[in-house]
Amino acid sequence: MRNPLSDKVVEIEPSGIRKFFDIVSEMKDAISLGVGEPDFDTPWHIRDEGIYSLERGKTFYTSNAGLMELRQEIAAYLKRRVNASYDPKKEILITVGGSEAIDLALRAMINPGDEVLIPQPSYVSYLPCAVLADAVPVIINLKEENEFRLTKEELLEHITPKTKILVLPFPNNPTGAIMEKEDLEAIAEVVIEHDLFVISDEIYSELTYKEEHVSIASLPGMKERTILINGFSKAYAMTGWRLGYACGPALIMEQMTKIHQFAIMCAPTNSQYAAVDALKNGDEDVKVMREAYNQRRRYLMHRFKEMGLQCFEPYGAFYVFPSIKEFGMTSDEFATRFLEEEKVAVVPGTAFGACGEGFLRISYAYSLDNLKVALERMERFITKLRKEKENG
Amino acid sequence: MREEILTFIEKNSRVDLKELAVMLGVDEVAVANEMADMEKENVICGYHTMIDWSKTSTEKVTALIEVRVTPQRGQGFDSIAERIYKYPEVQSVYLISGGYDLMVILEGKSLRQVSQFVSDKLSTLDSVLSTATHFILKKYKDHGTILDTPEKDERMLVTP
Numbered sequence: 001m002r003n004p005l006s007d008k009v010v011e012i013e014p015s016g017i018r019k020f021f022d023i024v025s026e027m028k029d030a031i032s033l034g035v036g037e038p039d040f041d042t043p044w045h046i047r048d049e050g051i052y053s054l055e056r057g058k059t060f061y062t063s064n065a066g067l068m069e070l071r072q073e074i075a076a077y078l079k080r081r082v083n084a085s086y087d088p089k090k091e092i093l094i095t096v097g098g099s100e101a102i103d104l105a106l107r108a109m110i111n112p113g114d115e116v117l118i119p120q121p122s123y124v125s126y127l128p129c130a131v132l133a134d135a136v137p138v139i140i141n142l143k144e145e146n147e148f149r150l151t152k153e154e155l156l157e158h159i160t161p162k163t164k165i166l167v168l169p170f171p172n173n174p175t176g177a178i179m180e181k182e183d184l185e186a187i188a189e190v191v192i193e194h195d196l197f198v199i200s201d202e203i204y205s206e207l208t209y210k211e212e213h214v215s216i217a218s219l220p221g222m223k224e225r226t227i228l229i230n231g232f233s234k235a236y237a238m239t240g241w242r243l244g245y246a247c248g249p250a251l252i253m254e255q256m257t258k259i260h261q262f263a264i265m266c267a268p269t270n271s272q273y274a275a276v277d278a279l280k281n282g283d284e285d286v287k288v289m290r291e292a293y294n295q296r297r298r299y300l301m302h303r304f305k306e307m308g309l310q311c312f313e314p315y316g317a318f319y320v321f322p323s324i325k326e327f328g329m330t331s332d333e334f335a336t337r338f339l340e341e342e343k344v345a346v347v348p349g350t351a352f353g354a355c356g357e358g359f360l361r362i363s364y365a366y367s368l369d370n371l372k373v374a375l376e377r378m379e380r381f382i383t384k385l386r387k388e389k390e391n392g
Numbered sequence: 393m394r395e396e397i398l399t400f401i402e403k404n405s406r407v408d409l410k411e412l413a414v415m416l417g418v419d420e421v422a423v424a425n426e427m428a429d430m431e432k433e434n435v436i437c438g439y440h441t442m443i444d445w446s447k448t449s450t451e452k453v454t455a456l457i458e459v460r461v462t463p464q465r466g467q468g469f470d471s472i473a474e475r476i477y478k479y480p481e482v483q484s485v486y487l488i489s490g491g492y493d494l495m496v497i498l499e500g501k502s503l504r505q506v507s508q509f510v511s512d513k514l515s516t517l518d519s520v521l522s523t524a525t526h527f528i529l530k531k532y533k534d535h536g537t538i539l540d541t542p543e544k545d546e547r548m549l550v551t552p
Contacts, residue, residue, distance in 0.1 A: 021550045034550035122552045173552075211450075291396075295415035302414040345549050 011130055012226045014316070015124045016351030020335065024093040024345045032345040032366075033200055033374050036173060038237035038318070041290075043278075043285040046236060050274035058269055064261040065243070066094025067272045068363040073279040076182045082215040084223065090250040093257050094267045098203045098231040098244035100260070103200045105114060105227040105246060106133040106165070113247075114164040119150050121321070122169040122354025123201070136162070141355035144323065147312050148177035155275045159190070165197050168216060171204035174352045174361035175321040176314025202316045203244070206235035206286050207257070209294045210315040224249050227256075232271075234317075235286050260388040277281055293318050296364040302387045307382060318365045321349065325358040327385045335360060337364045342377040393418060393426055405439040441508070444539045446531070448480070454483075454499050454528040455506045458492040459514065460521040469493060472519045479511060492524070503527065
């Protein structure tokens with residue numbers, strides 16, 4: 001039999017998280033700080049709307065781009081939250097989670113050999129999606145000293161004549177970093193000057209704890225160069241509903257919709273009806289959840305300080321990214337030993353790119369009680385490591 | 393800061409003050425002062441405990457009693473409400489809009505004890521016109537808390 005597989009796919013490395021997940025799932029009584037989704041249930045009024053849509057028999061396909069009512073609500077939402085204007089008819093596409101939107105945007109814009117700039121540490125799917133789209137991924141290693149923000153200088157260093165797209169993943173998973181308006185303005189200037197496009201993954205936009213999130217699409221001259229990606233998973237605790245969206249220039253959206261039409265047809269209908277209610281009546285829920293995350297974030301940072309664990313203060317998403325360089329071990333070693341000896345799962349920073357070495361991603365999408373127990377174990381563990389080191 | 397403190401302790405009055413201050417991003421002394429003030433002003437009226445008595449061996453019966461009354465000149469409903477709420481077995485008294493006037497929530501050891509209260513004490517009050525007693529059969533949710541066993545975290549342990 002000849003090789004049934006595509007070389008391109010085989011060459012893609014499986015996600016580093018996958019490997020760790022296999023170890024964790026063997027361990028029965030482990031507690032976890034490794035989850036990348038909210039601990040809240042979807043607010044009941046949203047679930048109720050989903051149920052109601054099923055009762056009314058809304059079980060058919062929607063148009064490829066998604067329910068017009070939902071696209072209109074998204075347009076209104078983006079106008080009020082990030083002051084970006086999109087035409088619901090031509091510039092908004094409802095996708096199966098933000099992940100599909102990332103895939104579509106890359107596939108719709110890349111020609112073989114085009115370079116895509118991917119800042120890391122970042123979400124695991126940008127690189128494989130770029131490779132699958134025949135792009136050449138170019139990694140930009142973000143630095144802790146810059147609070148893992150992307151600087152103008154870092155961007156300039158990596159631009160070549162073949163560079164076409166910059167992926168902008170902020171607020172960031174796994175670092176919790178945000179980009180404030182001045183940061184984005186500096187980036188936008190370079191993007192325009194070098195005639196690049198931006199795929200701005202803003203899935204955590206509602207979860208910022210410093211100033212309101214700013215979208216690069218709202219800066220002058222950037223809307224026509226930006227695919228803005230967002231969704232319902234993080235803000236409304238709707239991960240399992242699989243619903244996201246992409247907004248951008250009609251010229252690009254038309255091609256993205258074409259791929260979506262052939263590959264997916266349309267996003268799940270009842271998720272779309274539920275999402276309409278999320279946008280209409282969900283502002284208060286988001287506020288309550290944001291406040292709860294912020295309280296835990298402050299608690300976590302406080303505990304790290306008590307432990308003497310180095311960590312820059314992150315202002316976004318629900319992750320902190322402490323440094324474990326003082327212990328002289330790799331992220332993988334630390335995470336594995338922590339799991340084996342204290343039964344707490346955290347994700348090694350390297351799962352999000354090589355420059356995550358020396359860091360851990362710790363999620364605070366957990367109840368305070370859970371966080372407390374986990375942090376006590378962490379304190380015990382690092383005290384042990386420090387003693388080990390002292391005794392050589 | 394008041395609203396944040398109240399929102400938090402409404403769900404968990406046993407929180408450590410130092411932890412609360414950390415979570416709200418404010419000074420511990422400021423939180424302590426604010427809470428002392430609110431206690432003085434009777435904004436915080438107590439630190440009660442949510443108990444699901446049905447899971448204990450203690451017998452308890454709760455009844456909601458609709459009471460229609462004649463308001464009194466110059467006093468409205470206040471004085472009749474006071475005569476009712478002074479009984480220690482009365483948990484709550486609310487003035488209600490609609491078909492009746494006062495909602496009285498009563499806790500007793502048995503049906504008989506509650507019925508006796510209604511027939512002996514409540515109905516015999518001069519301004520009480522009529523009563524309708526509803527016994528609670530099962531509490532599903534109380535004070536915003538679902539009394540059933542909490543749900544398990546069904547998320548996968550590690551996800552990107």
